[in-house]
Amino acid sequence: MARRRKGRAISGVLLLNKPTGISSNKALQKVRAMLFASKGGHTGNLDPMATGLLPLCFGEATKFSSYLLDADKAYIACARLGQVSDTGDADGEIIHERSVPELSIEQLQQVMQGFVGAIEQVPPMYSALKQNGQPLYKLAREGKTVERKARPVTIYSIELINWQAPDLTFSVRCSKGTYVRTLAEDIGEQLGCGAHLISLHRTHTGGFEAAEMISMDQLQQVRDDEGSIDHYLLPADILVSHFAKKNLSAAETARILHGQDIANTENLTGMVRLYDPEQQFLGLAEASETGRLMPRRLIVTDETVTD
Incomplete structure (x- = not known):
């Protein structure tokens, strides 16, 4: 039986100004502990000596972290x-x-x-x-x-x-x-x-700039003041904002959430961001040569059907 992760099922992206002297993974674990997040990852190492922009991903956002690895x-x-x-x-x-x-x-x-x-x-x-x-x-x-x-x-x-x-x-x-x-x-x-x-x-890195970062000291100060650092989390789809967007109908949403493909009526290419009628991000699909959008990475929702 799989062990359940401890922590909150919280999702989003935090743009950390990594301090010098610690590894990227150590910085991730410190912020993860502050958020009490059950799952976390980063988008590529900064050397311990290095400082600066380190996007950290939590929860469902970790599914899309790889798309920043190829970023300039x-x-x-x-x-x-x-x-x-x-x-x-x-x-x-x-x-x-x-x-x-x-x-x-x-x-x-x-x-x-x-x-x-x-x-x-x-x-x-x-x-x-x-x-x-x-x-x-x-x-x-x-x-x-x-x-x-x-x-x-x-x-x-x-x-x-x-x-x-x-x-x-x-x-x-x-x-x-x-x-x-x-x-x-x-x-x-x-x-x-x-x-x-x-x-x-x-x-x-990618579309993120240094002006958007927050430091470890700032996060700790918010915690010390008994505030919430959750509002520093950006939505998961910010990691894939460079892909084309597709707004789905209710019927298309149901098919995607059941792992089924839909018609590519707009002739989109490559990876495509999917949104339900309420503009909730559902994940990514890939355009096929046969004119279909194939679900690839989906956000887990109450309606998502998983194996």
Whole structure:
């Protein structure tokens, strides 16, 4: 017999400003405990050192968290030139030091602009990528190094924010899978002195911006004041707002909730958001080549038929 989860069956998305020094999962569990939510997940790791935008999903919203994993990201990063660490960031040990040359703003901008566009990155050993089922960071902690294949990523823009030697602060917009640590290291190598990342703050993921975030301290203050943090939860469909929308009739709603397909009368393509006559989000359907909308991920309601 399956064990029932403890906590409330609460659903929604909370945009957390993750503090430095804790993992994304630790941040999730802290907020989940504050909400007393029975189920939670996040939409992709931020390194423990990193801060910033971390969408957390609870309840039914967890069914749609994967749609943010492929989203573009934006960061503000600070790299320290002249020092290379074994992890690529400030959490590691400095393993090489070189003098930093006299660098003009123009030289820095020229080197950084060389990384804009489609590039290839070799993932760092201190990463969650797996080799034969083992996370690379576990192998790295054992002093092992394995060959990693370069992966294609895209840097959409990179802009210099501040240069105060030896620290270089810049903003970057990039595709999924981009390691800003590696980008900082590669910029340092191009400048001839090496570098490692000393801070990283995520400002954007998918359609979410930093202005919408709330910090752990703010959440705790609401709790201490005996207020409810439930109102910081955004609806689950915000995770899939980039998909086309389909308003269903009562008859279509009944078919979808019974796991049956419906006619694609509007010739929609790809994944489609479904809403009942009361504008309640029901989940996603996928357009088929035969002119039908096939239910794929549905919100559990009192009317949903499950196996």
